[in-house]
Amino acid sequence: MNASAARNLPALLLALREEGVSGTVRVAGAPGGTLHLRDGLVGAIETPGAPTATSVLLTSGRIGDEDWLAACAAQRDADLLGERLVADGLLGAAELEVVCTAAVFDGAFALSLGAPGSWELSDPEPTLLARPGVEPRQLTDETTRRIALLIRLWGPPGELARVRPVPGVGVVEGPLSRRHEDILNQVNGRRTARDIAFALGRGLYAVMLDLIRMRTLGFLRWENPTVPGGRPSTAPRVTPGRTPAVGPPPAPSRTEPLPRRMPRGGEKGGK
Numbered sequence: 001m002n003a004s005a006a007r008n009l010p011a012l013l014l015a016l017r018e019e020g021v022s023g024t025v026r027v028a029g030a031p032g033g034t035l036h037l038r039d040g041l042v043g044a045i046e047t048p049g050a051p052t053a054t055s056v057l058l059t060s061g062r063i064g065d066e067d068w069l070a071a072c073a074a075q076r077d078a079d080l081l082g083e084r085l086v087a088d089g090l091l092g093a094a095e096l097e098v099v100c101t102a103a104v105f106d107g108a109f110a111l112s113l114g115a116p117g118s119w120e121l122s123d124p125e126p127t128l129l130a131r132p133g134v135e136p137r138q139l140t141d142e143t144t145r146r147i148a149l150l151i152r153l154w155g156p157p158g159e160l161a162r163v164r165p166v167p168g169v170g171v172v173e174g175p176l177s178r179r180h181e182d183i184l185n186q187v188n189g190r191r192t193a194r195d196i197a198f199a200l201g202r203g204l205y206a207v208m209l210d211l212i213r214m215r216t217l218g219f220l221r222w223e224n225p226t227v228p229g230g231r232p233s234t235a236p237r238v239t240p241g242r243t244p245a246v247g248p249p250p251a252p253s254r255t256e257p258l259p260r261r262m263p264r265g266g267e268k269g270g271k
Contacts, residue, residue, distance in 0.1 A: 009116055013136035016040050016121075024125045028117030031110060036125065038079075041133025044100070045107025049114065050204040051197055053103035053128050059201030062099075063090050078126035100130035106203040108139045109146050110194075113158050146205055154212045164189055165211060165220040176219065183210055184219055 009027060016023070017040030025035040033047030046052055057063045067090055075084035082100065086093050150157045166189040176184070186196045193211055197204045214220045 009111075009119065010136065010140045012119065013037075013042065013139070017136050021121075022124045024122045026120045026122065027111065028119070030114045032114070032117065033107060033111050034125075035107075036127050036129065038124070038129065038133050040136070042104055042108075042136060042139055043129035043131070043133040044127045045104050045111070046127070047107050047110050049110030049194060050106045051103065051201060052107070053100040053130070055198065056099055056103060056201045056203075057091075059198070061201075079124075079129055081128050082131065097131065100128065101134060102203060104130050104134050105139065105142055106205055108143050109205050112143050112147060113161050150208060150212075153209075157208065160208055160211070161193055163211075163222040164192055165215070165222040168215075168218045168221050180210060180214055180219060183207065183214065187220060 009025075012025070013035070016025075016037055020040045022038050022040075025037065027033055027035065031047050031049035033045055033049070035042055036044040036046075044053065051059065058065065058068060063085070067088070071081065071084045071088055071090065072078075074088075075081050082096050085091055086096055091099075147157055150160060154160055165187050167184060167187055182200055183196055186199050191199070193207045194204055196202075196211075197207045200207070211220060215222070
C-alpha cells in the first residue's frame with residue numbers, strides 16, 4: 001500500500017507501518033492531533049481531546065513536578081525520557097508501558113469522535129513513547145470496539161462527549177467508590193467528560209464509562225444535547241459524509257429512553 005494514496009487515516013497508518021516509517025503525522029480537524037510513529041508503530045498520540053501519558057502521570061500525582069523536571073533536564077532526548085524515569089526509580093517499567101500504551105488508545109478514541117481533516121507527514125519529533133508502540137490495525141480495532149460498546153450502553157459517543165453532567169438529586173443506593181467520588185467532585189454542569197479527564201489525569205474513554213454508570217445509579221443527571229449549538233469543549237461535531245479519524249462512523253442519534261435514575265440511599269464511602 002502506498003501512503004500517498006491512502007484515502008483515510010487508518011489506511012495511511014497501515015501504509016506507513018508497511019513501509020516502517022518513523023515520523024510525525026499531524027491531523028487537522030476537530031479535535032485533530034499528532035501521531036508519533038516509530039518503525040510504523042504508533043508510539044504516542046497528542047490531541048486536545050484526551051490527556052497524554054505525560055498529563056496522566058503529572059496530573060494524577062504519580063510523578064511530582066520537581067522529579068519530572070529533573071528527569072527532563074537529565075535526559076534531553078524525550079524519546080528516551082521513559083527510560084530515565086525508570087532509571088531514577090520514579091515508576092516501574094511495566095507501569096510506564098501501561099500508562100503510555102493506554103494513552104495511545106485513548107488518544108485514538110478521542111480522534112475518532114471528531115471529523116478528520118487533512119494530514120501531513122514530517123520528520124520524527126521526540127516525545128514520551130509507548131515501547132515498542134501499537135500496531136495501527138490493533139488501534140483501529142480497539143477504537144471500533146470502544147465506540148460499539150458506548151453505543152450499546154448509552155448512544156453515540158459524540159453526543160455523550162457533549163453532555164455536561166450535574167450531581168444527581170435525592171439519594172442513591174450503595175456506597176460511592178473513590179473513583180466515582182473523584183468524578184462527582186468535578187461535576188458542576190459546565191465540565192464535559194474531556195474536562196473531567198484532564199482534571200483527574202484519567203483516560204477519556206474510562207471517564208465516559210464511569211459517567212454512564214454513575215448516571216444509571218443516580219449519582220449524576222444531564223439532559224441529552226439535542227442541538228450542538230456551538231463547538232463543545234470535549235469532542236466536536238462530525239461533519240456529514242466524513243468518517244472519524246480512527247474507527248467507524250458515528251451511529252444515528254439515540255431514540256430509546258435513557259436509563260431511569262434510581263432513588264438514592266446510603267452514605268458515601270471509599271473504595
